[in-house]
Amino acid sequence: MSAPSKKTLAKSGVKNVVLVDGVRTPFLLSGTTYADLMPHDLARAALQGLLKRTGLPKDAVDYIVYGTVIQEVKTSNVAREAALGAGFSDKTPAHTVTMACISSNQAMTTAVGLIAAGQCDAVVAGGVEFMSDVPIRHSRKMRKTMLSLNKAKTLGARLSLLSPFDLKKCFSNSDCCLNFKCGDVIVTGRDIVSKDNGIRPATMEQMAKLKPAFIKPHGTVTAANSSFLTDGASAVLIMSEEKALAMGYKPKAYLRDFVYVSQDPKDQLLLGPTYATPKVLEKSGLTLNDIDVFEFHEAFAGQIMANLKAMESDWFGQTYMGRKTKVGAPPMEKFNTWGGSLSLGHPFAATGCRLVTTVAHRLQKEGGQYGLVAACAAGGQGHAMVIEAYPQ
Template identity: 80%
Template sequence: MSLLIKYQDSDCLSRTDSHTFYLNTGVSKPVVKDNGIRPSSYEKMAKLKPAFIKPHGTITAANSSFLTDGASACLIMSEEKALAMGLKPKAYLRDFVYVSQDPKDQLLLGPTYATPKVLERAGLTMNDIDVFEYHEAFAGQILANLKAMDSDYFAKTQMGRKAKVGIPQMEKFNNWGGSLSIGHPFGATGVRLVTTAAHRLQQEDGQFALVAACAAGGIGHGMLVERYPS
């Protein structure tokens, strides 16, 4: 049975259209942009000290996803149920997988492990995907995943696979911004990824989207989303 996803007021998460502002008591002005975004320069960012492995670490406040406030809700049900309730579906959830790996040597490489598994379950390849939405924990984490996905050696020695899955086409990858640029609300990032993927499929006239994320160091998730007919 195919499942469908419907988002209540989901445009707020992925579009630049004007929306009604909601003000709390005592607040005179609406919030129009995230306060975590700060204009800077490469020179200033290069001076930041590493957060973890000092003094030679690569992770700083400038190349990490910043925490933002957020919460989300998503309705997932069968197509028959959605139509019976008078709801217009946003997209099909065709398949999903969860994977795990050793966080000591393969920290945050969940997308590398999840991507080929969910593609194989659906009988698809990377070339069949029109939209990629990957969670960005750190800039280095994304780069490490891309490198691992493009490595036959890693696929054979670490994953027990015959060949690499390959990297996403960059012109299809996180085109509307990712966690590094727009923040990482722990309570909303998952729905934000899927919502953005569903809207991109509509606006970019695509059929399939691949959503992937790492979590808790050694966990990964992959999801295949298909555009719902207009």
């Protein structure tokens, strides 16, 4: 871990925006304990957990933004439904955004924009995904049957297989999950749910027997090296620093520069981190070596390995990115050390808040100053954000 720098990324004339705290529900395999709930039930649970964690007065929130990917038609604006259910003031506006796997990233940066523009002082952002009941236009009973048949083919034992990197991460992350190292899991639902349930330790021999999910017989994506179908929700409290301090909060981190990128989805579908990382570093005036904590979303093991390889390739940097040299890959000792989407799960629209909250916690625990979040999204899009530790 590099020694903290005296440099701060605060900008003259620009409000400091802070992450006060963040929570998430346990991330569960779809079709398990949450199966009979609705998306707004999970989102409500996350919001109530945030209120309990922070002691925030419900009428102190100026705006609520939530992300979701697979929309439940009965509650298309899930942000509003969940906010009312959680007891927020009916005078607090709420809207829902969607941007594939970076939907809650979009919710958070929307919050940052509202605060930076002086429109709000306190915004709650979050995301929810409910894969137990994808709104296929059949009866719920038929939909559950169809999902069960599909999961039987695609889930199975689930740990990373494509590289030693993935196997190491998933085994080490099982302790992280079960011991709540991340500190942002809450209890939700009618049944008491206290931990994630997607970690399934297995041997290399067991994993090697799994068949590829897409390209057969020689494909490399299997149930062992993919993020599993996940139900879960997350929520974060974002405020202006001035407002947070006035209300007696000790923020966890500053939310600094961020970027969104888009590429041709035909051959660069999930390479968003490769493109977004150098752009956000340049915007912040930082280098890769300045970053103490990296949290990248893991869609598939192959997606992570492709990004790391592209970032380490001079040819890719020159041919596709117009750079003189490679981007450079994050050091593995700083990378996703508390668990990633492969081991913890990936409720599409909830993952972004998990990433940001994890960076804030890791910076506090490890004594670093700067963290970087990066994620890919369907359609060839991506996001990256720099996070600065709040002085302790």
